[in-house]
Amino acid sequence: MTAAEAAAPESAAASVAAAARLEGIFKTYPAAGEDVHALRDVSLTVAPGEIVALLGRSGSGKTTLLNILGTLDRPTAGSLSIAGQRVDGLAERELLKLRRESLGFVFQFFHLLPYLSALENTVLPLWLAGVQGPAAMLRARSLLAAVGLADKANRPAGRLSGGEMQRVAVARALVNSPALVLADEPTGNLDQANAETVLDLLRGLVRERGVTLVLATHSDAAARIADRRIRLVDGRITGID
């Protein structure tokens, strides 16, 4: 079964607007000598509210796929829709709007701004999107509370522990009520206990809010929270379960 065929049964859900739909995505990086094919003909539909795990070894293309989903990278070929909207071909400004309104990110290395407080880090996407005032702060606070860090809201992110940082990152990813959250190895830099806490939080929060989550991981623990697990080898989908 090809990757395309593997994705095909999901077309049943296509009647409802998919949270994300990829069709025939190729991503090729020009390199000296021979081009690197990071993704080869990947098609995938993610249903709203679904949790999908992308599994594969390092270099299998899962981060690339995640970046394309997050509009941080453009595919070489193929089409991509997010929340029913065609994304390929959109201008940078429209992509920015999409990211502000519909996407949330959690990174392996947290990528908080260390000199901002936990609260400020959380509220940052709202600020950047032009949402200000008490409402934004209130929302950020409630999310911090939801990840259990209400008491550390004013602590600079640089002085939080790794687990705490990633929890802040989770709060930040959800603060703008995105339709789709993309998490790249969210537990890759955490010990087991912290990893489990973060995963539990992530799953709980997305389920609770009906948010779609795509996470790239090579950890079985992380994959366990997913509804579907998609395996990538050399840029191709080799299996779904």
Added chain:
Amino acid sequence: MFEQVVALGLRPLRRHLGRTFVTLVGVAAGVAVSIGIDLAAHASIRSFSESARAVSGRAALRVHHRPLALPESSLMRLALFQDRAALHPTLEVVARAHASNGTAFTILGVDLLTDPRYAATGAAAPDAPPDLESVRSIFDSGTLLVPEGLAERLRNASPPGAARDDSLSVIVGTRRYRFRLALVPERAADRKLTAAAAVAFLDIAPFQERFGRQGELDWVDVEPKPGVDREQLRSQLAAALGGDIRVEPPEERALQMERMLDSYRRNLRALTLVSLIVGVLLAYNALLSSVLQRRGEISLLRALGISGPLLAFLLGLEALVIGLAGGVAGVLLGLVLARGSLGVVSRTVSELYGRIAPGAVTLTLEHWIVGLCLGLGAAVLAAAGPLREAMRIRPLEFLRDEHPGAPPERPPWGRLIAAALAAALALYLLWRPDGWGTGARGYIGAAAALLMGSLLAGPFFTFLTRLLAPIFARISPPAGRLAIATAMAARRRLGVSVAALLLAYAIVWGMASLVESFRVTVDTWAGATLRADLWVTPQSRAGSPTEGTMPAAWRAPLAALPEVLDVDAFRVRETLLDGEICFLGAGETRVLAKHGYLPLVDGSDPRPHLARTAGGRNAFISEPLARRRHLASGDSVALDTPTGRHRYAIIAVYRDYASDRGYIVLDRETYLADFRDSLVSTYALYLRPDVTPERASAAVSALLGPEEFVRVTDTKTIRQEVRRVLHNTFAVTDALELVAVIVALLSVLGTLAALVLERTREIGVLRAIGASQGQITKALLLEGALLAAAGLLLGALTGALLSAVLVHVLNRESFGWTLTLATPWRRTLLLAAFLFVAALLAAVPPARRAASIPPREAMSRA
């Protein structure tokens, strides 16, 4: 192993070419200004020595009675020493070629028959004797022997209409003289030298006759025969001559001149050091940036077990290369700068201290050594902080957190206390400008003020950022908040840039205020002092007021003009006060008391003092002299005169901004009696109330006739002249200000560029979570604005303190003038605006570049 380490150490230089370049420019500019200004000053001052050398030839001793003429009769006693030494009697006058504003050169009156000096400029004996007719004319009163190099220079400077024959028209004093020209052949290599030394020769007999110096000499050069001990001869000569006639090495005069120029050179040097400091800050910034950027690499090296010294070497290598390259570039740049500024410096020196011809700018080994040391020193100083930073990086630190951490939130008490101490020191010096020590108070004060500013730079930046945070957040919440946050994060780095900017601005503020204070004070002073309506001076005078004289016989006809109310015949010459050159003035105090004014330092009415001066051995002295020699009214000064050594009681100290060398002013009656010199340097005319200066000027010109080359100037023009001289005096400060500003801007640019580079990944994250390019650019601009605002505000504060120190301490100490502190607000504010905009503009290119990197790419960058 070593090669790898070297390669590892030097890699960042290559990888960040832009930063390397900016750093190099900073260090090089600092070195260049230091070397360049010193070279220019040196070349200017050296032309004194060059002339002295050309004039003294091989003489080891000089017999003179400066500032008085040496009577020819002293040769009777000197003649007894002819078995031990050759004697070369000499006279000297400054002449201008072609016109009263032409090239100035010295004519030496020597015995052309026996004196070897006129050929000492390098003349080689021609293969055949000159034809008899041309030699005959040497004794003739009309033949001037001019070394080829000088002749060429005079020819090049001749006016287009001037006849290009073998004669030369010169102005000496108020008269035009025509001389036949005979060239002294010389080697091509010597021509430049003789052109600079600017000495021509006339036989002593026609010299005395044409310039009215019969019976007098200016000095006798003594050339000891082989085997004669110079010091023994010197003491024997001194004993034989007795009295006040001095026997000194001929360099003595050049040395005196150089001592006099020392304060000027010292001031320049202090100012040049400042640009070096700014350069150090720039390099510091770049090196710190390099260390921070390589945190991961360093921490990995630590983990791999690199030893401390090796790491220090690795990182120091970068500084070393920057220091060496900056030093070399700085020396070369300095040479260019010196050539460019030589004219300005020479003009300043000429106007302050008397005529000089600019010497050649030549790099010596010493300059290379000094330049490299300055470059290396700057780099080492700059590297110390970053190096310490690097040594603190723990192994494998990068695995935990790749981002440079924010500094701990601890009030910088140490810095604040140090800054307070520095400020207190500066204020103490302001309070007690004459309190203690000598010579260095001004520098200490200035250094304290600048130190205060530098120490406060970091804390003040933090303070300002916190202060502005709410405002920024309100104006532009995302970008503003981001800017505040990142500024706080990078406040140490930004603090360095703030320091660079504030130093540059403070220096400009201080120097501009000093100049403005001079301008305002001198304007006021000139208004009060220059009460005469017309001034008659020899047209050939350009620099020193001692140049050129007029006969006393003009006084009566001038006074008899119906337009003229009164005349003050004023004489200025050099004198020695305990071996130090200063000006001796002699004026008609009676006339001055009636019509003029002499602003006294104690503010009292000068008239009773002036009246008291007439007729007795009394003197007024100028403020700079009083300060330098610690003299006050009631003291006295002893002067050598042709009638012996006399003491003159000091009646009062008066303000004078015309010369920092100092004036002793006597009543003309006393002067005539004691000095037996009736010549006049300036006739000051007081006109009847209904007479316009133009009419009186025409009357004076008509009276003296066309053959007298005098300049009749009205007071307005004199004041402009005073201002012009001041302007020229400070012309070089403009250049220094410019360099300081450029270096500071480079520093701002460098810092921001480095910060952006360091934040590339962070910017990528921000883009990912929804920051627009505009927001990112704006945040960086706001950060630049914060930096500029902090630098300029604190710079203004520091500048105000610095200007007070410069005006009240340094100036007073170096020149001895009392100035009223004045700040050129327009200029300083305009500059602030310019710097602010420039700092913002400096932030734009890196900001734009950073914002345009695709987020994914940015995030994947180390």
Added chain:
Amino acid sequence: MRRNAVARLVALALLGAVLSVVTSKATERGATTPRALDRDEDATTFPRAWGSHPGAALEWWYVTAILRDESGRTHGIQWTLFRVGLDATGGAVGSSGAGASAWRARDLYFAHVAWGDSAKRAFTVTERIGRSSPALAGADTADLHVWIGDWFLRREVDGRFHLRGGDDGAAVELLLEPSRSRPVAWGPAYRSSKSPDSRFYSRYQSDPAMKAAGTLVKAGEPTRKLRGTAWFDHEWSDGAYDSAVVGWDWLGARLGDGRAVMLYRLRDSRGMSRHFFGGIVDRYGRLVVLGPDQARLSPLRFWTSPRSGARYPVAWRILLEPEGAAPLTLDFEAAFDAQELVTERSTRVTYWEGMVGGTAEQGGARTRLEGYLELTGYAGGGVPGRISTGARTGR
């Protein structure tokens, strides 16, 4: 040295120029104008006559000495100072009178010092120039005192003459004791005729046999004490001369019997004699004058200078036939040949002046002869003749 060379060059060329002016003016005026030179009392009153005569355009003081050091080696010393008056002829150069500088060149001074070492056949010349000035060079008018720098010749209070000269290489200082109370006069009132018609003449005084003692210091050698005899000449004129004369031969010699012989012959360009004078003075000061028909001068040997190319007669036989006495034959030659003074880089005045020695024979009695021979006008032709003649007119 290079620099000095330039200065000297200028000076000597200048001297030549001045002299040509001086002499031509004097020649033009001839004997018609009353001259300072005509005043006898300035020549006959001593010590005044030893001093300078500013009215005369040309004047020189001349000492030639033959001396022996402790080891018996012979040294010849020539010390000459010329004064060239510029004012005397109405101010050849520049202005004078009221307001004139003391340096205004009324006089130029010009000195040669030469020493020869006959054992080593070494000959050295130094020169010096000066001008009228306050104290640095001059000539006293009241008594003998002429000097340029530290070269001087003066009469000390004890009546002895004192001279000094030399340079860094060698310096000589001598005290000379006059052999008589007044110098020998070669003519009435010290007149010395320079042409057959006596239209041109000088004033000429000599002391042919001054007892000399002094020191010679040469660089790097011990000081030598010298003793011997010196010939003193002092001569001044207005510079006028017979323009056909290009050179002369002059001899001043002492004979072993105490007599002294002085003779000169002025030559024209063809080498023909234009004028001759000879005088023999005995130890009592009695003078016998010889005319051109009482002398026969025969050069015996010539020496060609490798430097100048001039061919000098350096050995002579001279037959003198004084009235009422046996003929006197003088046989002499140069102590050594190379005693030429070459100044070709400056004035181009090149002449031979050196020690000679030989015998004198009269009526079968032979006696020693020693003295100085001067040969001028042999080197080159053209301009130098004029300058050199000018410098040496009237000898």
